Amino acid sequence: MLSLAARLAVPAAALLFLLAAPAWATNFTCASPGTTCRSAIGYAVPNATTYAGLAARFNATTTLAELLGANGLPANTSPSAPVAANATVRVPFRCRCGSDGVARSDGGPVYVVQPQDGLDHIARDIFGAFVTFQEIATANDIKDVNVIYPGQKLRIPLPCTCDPVDGATVMHFAYSVAKGEETSGIAARFGVNERTLLTLNKIADPKDLKQGQILDVPLPVCHSSISNTSADYNLLVPNGSYALTAGDCMRCSCSANNYEQLDCSAVHRSGCPAVPSCDGGLKLGQTTNGTGCETKICAYSGYSNTTSSLSIHTALVTANQTACDQKGGAARTEFAGSMWRMSVISFHMVLILICFL
Structure with a gap:
């Protein structure tokens, strides 16, 4: 058993500074306990690694396929493809709103304590300060933050939320502010309104932005036709990415022709069921010959999974529902x-x- 000071090998004065550091990575709040959704963080890789290595680091929260999809990379990208040090990678995960009004990553990731580790080192250097050592301690019921053991498994509560913003469904993206960045540039980069960004993060003055501060960036997502009875009802897909769903048998992304429409296609692999046609014999992705809001598209509407089989569902919906609304x-x-x-x-x-x- 090693003390936090011994493991970090820092003087007592520096240790007190660490303990008093501002908790910029406090978990995001949520208004609907029990709600789950997709969320993500922008993770700056501390050391050169591979996509398989990243997937292993964020185990229990993301798979290699989900990692590739979140970053818009081809599904056949090699697991050993290199990721350079300091590169920022979008890491997706499942978010759950707790009964205490705070949202956290659902189930992980789980980190195994190494010799010479300390909670602050794990929070800052391994998980990019998206959590604080206090949050890790609370999530793992650690009474003394100075005492952890090699081999001990720690659940890392990544920040997230599932709440709508200004009445719209979004994917909440936890973003670490880089040196010299301004809210106007961050808002423009991710296609969000700067005033919304400031209000959501309770920033009164844009000049108060600090390096390393964790922002909640509400990414716009595609309009979905998925039924609220489907297991992937809260599937959120921002532009420039894709997601695998229905047992990895469906690949969904924003339509190239209509950003607001979720465009899903079948993944042809062993074990995946056939995708049924819509009324009128239309196949998935095909549209009717109507004009304007009369045009209908055969869209993916969810799936059901029993112990014996997986079923994929389709429905005929308005081709551009948002514009028609x-x-x-x-x-x-x-x-x-x-x-x-x-x-x-x-x-x-x-x-x-x-x-x-």
Whole structure:
């Protein structure tokens, strides 16, 4: 058993500084306990490794296939493909909102303590300060933060949440601020509104941004036709990435022709069931001959998995539901405006008639 000071080999004054360091990596809050969703962090690789090595580091939370998909890499990318030191890799994982109103990575990753390790070293140097040593201690019921043992298994609670932002479904992406970065540049880089970014992270003054600060970046995601009865109902896919679902038998990404539409295709491998056609005999991805909001597409709508078989489902849906919803909203607004103008005109006509009489 080694003390934290001995394992880190730092003087007492420096140790006190570490213990007093600001908790920038505090877990994100959530409003719906029990909710699960996909989330991710932007992990700066401390030392050169491989994609297989990264998948192993974030075990129990992500697979190699999910890691490749989150970074838009071909599915046949070699597990031994190199990842350079300091490269930032998007690491996806399953997020769960707890009953305490705090969201954390669901189930892991699990880190095995090595000789000379300390909680602060694990938090900062191995997991990029996305968690604090206090959070690791709490997640593992460690009473004395100075005492951990080689071989001990620690669950690492990565920050996340499943809450909508401004009424929209998003993927929450934990991002570590680099030196010299500004909120305007970060917002532009990820396609989010700067004011939303500031409000979500409770930043009153953009100038207060600090290197290493962990931001909650709400990434826009594709519109999904997945049924709320499907196990992957909360499948969130940002632009530039893809996700495997339905037992890795379906590959879903943002449509190249319509960013807001989730485009799913079958993965042809042993053990995957056939994908059924939609009404009218349309196959997955095919559209009807309608125009505008009358155009329908045969879309992936989820799956069901029993002990005996996996079934994939499809449904005929509006090809561009979001645009059609916006069009419908605009039409309703125009209709309301027309009714208001007619009311005003009628009122004026009544006044004129009264004056005439």
